[in-house]
Amino acid sequence: MISRIDLRGSLPGDLRSVLPRADLDVEAALDKVRPICDDVRHRGSAAVREHTRAFDGVDRERSRVPVAEVHAALAALAAPVRDALEESIRRARLVHRDQRRTDVTTNVVPGGTVTERWIPVDRVGLYVPGGRAVYPSSVVMNVVPAQEAGVGSLAVTSPAQKEFGGLPHPTILAACALLGVEEVHAVGGAQAIAMFAYGTDECPRADLVTGPGNVYVAAAKRLLKGVIGIDSEAGPTEIAILADATADPVHVAADLISQAEHDTLAAAVLVTDAPALADAVETELKAQVARTKHSERITAALAGRQSGIVLVDDVAAGLKVVDAYAAEHLEIQTADADAVAARVRNAGAIFVGPHAPVSLGDYLAGSNHVLPTGGCACHSSGLSVQSFLRGVHVVRYDEAALADAAARVVVLADAEDLPAHGAAVRARFDWKVPS
Template identity: 85%
Template structure:
């Protein structure tokens, strides 16, 4: 069901090349999304409508969901689900509110200051996937940090669903209602990203688009980056677990399965220095997968080239492996798990010990589950309040402070053969360099 990779002994120099990873051919998808995005740019709402009809089998006069439908979805929501969403929102707000950054003024020299001011983007488009699963939790993870950042205008979009009258899933609409979001669009795929990038009669253009999606959403983000800001090109979801012989095989297997449940391309990777644990996890996978609902999807994900059990000589070697892998989600199931977790450098989110599974982070930990995939955690962060803020430096110098700097500015400007740069300062002092 799941392959093994034996890395006991000296680790290879290029660890990434030998570790399992899903293939996501965004470049190939670009050829398919380019004409869609161009069509939306030139024909606006009419193009969005046509592509939604072609891809989702839904034909709506307007992409925008009527506000009364959003509130009706909340009224019909299962009370237990509503309670869980409300608590998820509360916990997410606690965490993301603490991420707010205040204005900081630094005195560089007497009479000269630089202030870093944090300004929210004006308008954001928040993409919530639809398809094999329903993700009201992704509404929470996108909307809460945008709201806590102070974004003035935000819109949610999610693919139109034929079985729900051409609207997004009711649970997604209900989550929007709980968060006070009244602009929701029934649009998915590349045409949704293009809608936010260029604007239509139904949807004003946005400055930034965030949220995970399929390969066509990722390709549209790549294509339109610069026309619109993006958070990341999300790939298939992934979990890595670093475990030693103290780990519980049934719990490790359950966590691998929970991530494999997302998609046939989902990655589930166990890194361990215990051959005994590896064998026990393999047995647990066989037993537990047979009992779960999405057996076919999970089996395909676990058997794919993106999943595997990696054997190493030690937890130290395991740390090197998981840092090279740079997982979206990383669980630590070792003795002294907190100490081991503190040594991890590359991961989208780290889950410490047996009582912090990834599923908790997906819904109720308070952390954000929109995280870097495909090894991007070595250079990128997950979605946060910072994703929706722009740092702007405000420079204030008085005459004396400028005079003190002028000689050095002139020297540097002339060294770069840009004398007009220096002249811009000398013009303020009668074309002389102040002494």
């Protein structure tokens, strides 16, 4: 059901080349999304409508969901689901509110200051995937940090669903209503990213688009980056678990399965120095998968080249492996898990100990579940309040402070053969700045 990679004895120099990873050919998908994005650029809403009809089998005259439908979905929401979403929102607000930045002024020299101001983007488009599963949790994870950052205008989009009259899933609409979001569009795929990038008569262009999606959404983000800001090119979900002999194989197997449930390309990787644990986890996987609702999908994900059990000599070697892998989600199930987790360098989010499964982070930990995939956690962060803020330096120097810096500005300008830079300083004084 799941392959093994034995790295005991010595670790290869290029660890990433031997570790499991899904094939996600975003470059190939570019050829398919380019004409779609160009069409939306030139024909706006008409193009969005045609592509929604072609890909989702839904013909909607207008992309925007009537506000009454958004509120009706909330009114019809089952009470336990509403309660869980409200608590998810509350916890997410607690965490993301503490991420707010404050303006800082540095006195560089007497009369010379630099202030860093944090300014929210004006408008964002928030993408919530649809398809095999329903993701109201992704509404929470996108909207809460944008609101806490102070974004003035935000819109949510999610694919149109034939079974719901061409609207997004009603639970997604209900989550929008709980968060006070009334601008919702029934658009998915590359055409949704293009709609936010170029704008239509129904949807003004946005400055930034965030949220996970399929390979075509990732390709559209790559294509339109620069036209619109993006958070990341999120690929299939990933879980890596670093575990030793103290880990419970029932827990480990259940956690691997939980993420394999998302998609046949989902990655589930166990890194362990305990062969007996690996054996027990394999046994548990077979037993637990047989009992799950989505057993075919999970089996395909676990058997894919993106999943596997990696055997290492010890936890120290395991840390090198998980840092090279740079998982979207990383669980630490070892003795002294806090100390081990503190040594991790590369992960989108780290879940410490036996009582912090990734599923908790998906819904109710308070952390964000929009995270870097495909090894990008070695250089990128998950979605946060900072994703929606821009740091702008405000420079104030009085005449004396500029005069004090003038000679050195001229020297550096001449060193770069940019004499007009120095002249811009000299022009402010009726005396010559030494050159």
